[in-house]
Amino acid sequence: MTMALTTGLTDLVRESLGDPLAEIAEQHVELLHHGPGSLSTASLHRVRGTTTGNVSWSFFVKSIHAIRHSAGFAKIPEEQRAAALAHFPWRADADVYLTRPPLPGGLRLPRMYRLDDLGDDRLVMWLEDVRVAPAAWDQDRYHAAARLLGGLAAARPVAGRSSAPREPLNRSLRYYCAVPVANLFLPALRDPATWRHPLVAANADPLLRADLLALADRIDPLLEALDRLPHTFVHGDASPMNLLVPADGSAEFVAIDWGWSHPAAVGFDLSQLLVGRAHTGDLDPADLPALHEAIEAAYTAAVAGLADPAEVSFGYAATLVLRSAWTAIPFELLGQAPTPELHDLFRKRARLARFVVDLGRSLLP
Numbered sequence: 629m630t631m632a633l634t635t636g637l638t639d640l641v642r643e644s645l646g647d648p649l650a651e652i653a654e655q656h657v658e659l660l661h662h663g664p665g666s667l668s669t670a671s672l673h674r675v676r677g678t679t680t681g682n683v684s685w686s687f688f689v690k691s692i693h694a695i696r697h698s699a700g701f702a703k704i705p706e707e708q709r710a711a712a713l714a715h716f717p718w719r720a721d722a723d724v725y726l727t728r729p730p731l732p733g734g735l736r737l738p739r740m741y742r743l744d745d746l747g748d749d750r751l752v753m754w755l756e757d758v759r760v761a762p763a764a765w766d767q768d769r770y771h772a773a774a775r776l777l778g779g780l781a782a783a784r785p786v787a788g789r790s791s792a793p794r795e796p797l798n799r800s801l802r803y804y805c806a807v808p809v810a811n812l813f814l815p816a817l818r819d820p821a822t823w824r825h826p827l828v829a830a831n832a833d834p835l836l837r838a839d840l841l842a843l844a845d846r847i848d849p850l851l852e853a854l855d856r857l858p859h860t861f862v863h864g865d866a867s868p869m870n871l872l873v874p875a876d877g878s879a880e881f882v883a884i885d886w887g888w889s890h891p892a893a894v895g896f897d898l899s900q901l902l903v904g905r906a907h908t909g910d911l912d913p914a915d916l917p918a919l920h921e922a923i924e925a926a927y928t929a930a931v932a933g934l935a936d937p938a939e940v941s942f943g944y945a946a947t948l949v950l951r952s953a954w955t956a957i958p959f960e961l962l963g964q965a966p967t968p969e970l971h972d973l974f975r976k977r978a979r980l981a982r983f984v985v986d987l988g989r990s991l992l993p
Contacts, residue, residue: 637675640741640754641685653680667695668718670750674757686757687741694718694749708807715803717889720864722751724886729861732779732930734772734880758882763873765905767922772880773871774923777863777897778930784861785934786891798854800890805847805950813954814844822959827966832957832978839985843953846992850946853992857893857943858935864888866897867904894935895943898923903952906980909972913979920987942991949988956981 642650655677662672670693676686695701695716696709704712725740738756745751763769816822823829823837863870864887871881888896901923905911911919928940935943957977964970 636742640687641677641679643741644685644687644739644756645679645683647679647681647683650683650685651680653678653682667698667700667716668692670697676757688738688755688757690721690753690755692718692722692751692753697748697750704807705811708811711803711807715800717800717864717887718749719751720889721884721886722753723889725753725755730783731883732776732783735776735780736879736882738882738884755884758872758884759875761873761875765868765911767919769873770868770901770919771922771926773866773868773901774898774926775930776881777866777901778927780863781860781894781897781927782931782934786859786861798851798890798892800888801854801892801947801950802851805851809847809950809954813959814841816959817841817844817954822962825962827962827970827974828957828978831971831975833982836978836981836985839989840953840981843949843985843988846988847950849992850950854893854943854946857895857939859891859893860896860934862888862892862896864892864897865900867900867907869904869908871901893943893947894931895924895927895940895945896947898927898944899948899951902948903956903980903984906976907958909976911976913976913983916980916983920983945987945991948984949991953981953984953988956984 637655638650638652641652642648655675658674658676660672660674662669670691672691673689674686675689676684678684694713695718696713701709701712722743725737725743728737731737738758740753740755742754743751744754817837817840823832863883865885866883870885871883873880874882902916902920906913906916924941924944927944928935928937931940958973961970961973
């Protein structure tokens with residue numbers, strides 16, 4: 629954390645505490661871990677301390693940048709970099725705080741105290757450090773999250789739909805399928821060596837590879853069908869990890885890490901809600917069918933008048949396939965030692981892949 633980032637910290641502390649006379653007695657800067665796949669996240673810090681009156685204060689500081697500044701940008705084939713720069717929504721999270729979109733009751737944003745523009749497509753957000761309640765993600769909590777995501781969609785519809793749209797609405801999803809899916813994930817799925825690896829061979833059912841590749845042939849028809857659905861603005865990465873349960877009871881959820889800048893088909897946000905804890909291995913795959921039904925029902929009720937149940941069901945399932953089928957098995961972990969814990973994760977993720985594939989096979993003839 630450079631001195632430039634802490635300029636005016638006393639003013640931020642005073643604002644956050646509502647005390648115009650507060651003075652900083654001590655401060656600490658903690659570097660937080662963020663996933664290697666976060667191309668637009670430069671760093672995460674917690675800046676905290678106490679005042680001379682022994683009152684605690686804390687900020688969550690998120691630095692973001694255009695993906696050309698990311699170490700992962702070099703891994704993108706040179707001929708695809710221009711498209712990546714044009715389509716990757718690196719500042720989507722910051723733009724949500726600036727535009728303050730309408731949110732349903734029960735859902736709120738963290739407070740943003742300051743946005744520092746460092747130039748050259750680099751931003752630093754000084755955000756409320758939300759204190760999270762120790763709340764379990766049971767079916768009731770999933771139901772509540774889906775209801776509010778449906779309320780978010782209903783509050784932010786995109787006017788008009790067409791059987792032959794002049795410009796596809798699902799621009800970000802089309803880019804995702806055309807570049808990362810086509811050039812990274814599908815080659816791994818097609819490689820026989822992937823399926824011979826002990827972590828995969830011991831945990832994936834024998835037909836999974838063939839079923840995934842058959843589903844890959846339906847990518848374009850699924851995208852075309854999604855274009856004909858009602859569209860809304862969305863969160864974009866509405867996994868349970870990004871829906872915080874605040875300890876102060878100020879909302880049912882505090883939504884963080886907004887990640888999609890273009891409209892998407894109705895039902896879009898349900899896909900990440902379902903798979904978020906399945907990806908980490910915290911969700912038992914046996915619970916997927918019941919959760920799938922519960923969150924679809926809650927979301928559908930919330931968007932009544934915007935979309936009918938069949939539209940929600942298709943939008944949700946098609947998005948789930950296009951975003952999550954190819955990454956359900958964690959091929960990026962194949963270089964690690966095959967420990968019992970890793971075998972357990974691959975077993976769970978293979979069952980997630982099977983669930984998504986079986987759902988996807990019912991979508992198109």
